[in-house]
Amino acid sequence: GEDVEQSLFLSVREGDSSVINCTYTDSSSTYLYWYKQEPGAGLQLLTYIFSNMDMKQDQRLTVLLNKKDKHLSLRIADTQTGDSAIYFCAESPNAGNNRKLIWGLGTSLAVNP
């Protein structure tokens, strides 16, 4: 079935690294995504990873993909108070070619000064 799981809460101190974990179920997903949602704002694509990669780095963000275990993680280096938000992991199964997104519940990241 379609199911994406994430831990619900993470609290870190400013300047520390944050690691948000996700497990997904559909191995057909070509891309996996991390979206950010801030209060009162729309969902914003933070980064994505192609399924044949195991790591992608983009400035302070590092995405790790373990396709065997269907595990995805997002590491934010030097976390800032402005990073406080809800982070959603999403997969896009290839079945039907409609590319709809299947989402986790979101991880609420609190960054303490």
Add this chain to the structure above:
Amino acid sequence: DTGVSQDPRHKITKRGQNVTFRCDPISEHNRLYWYRQTLGQGPEFLTYFQNEAQLEKSRLLSDRFSAERPKGSFSTLEIQRTEQGDSAMYLCASTPLAGAYNEQFFGPGTRLTVL
């Protein structure tokens, strides 16, 4: 390009009333999606259009829900005989048909409250 827009941003209605929401996707984006997000949850897929054709509807979309995209541009989502359980944020997203990694661009959402 101004991005995906949705109207209204907020809607409060009484149970049993009909409501209609509008989504204007980014120009030239062939694919359009509707999602629903309730508090503390991730978005849930509702329906998908490719141009004017509605190609998939979720089982979540009861017969009280109908969506259209008549000219392959803007889309409307109508809920008839609203129920309190319909209270949620309704999100619209669009993406080009041949997008490199299928980034979906989201609108700000319409928050529906059913009293």
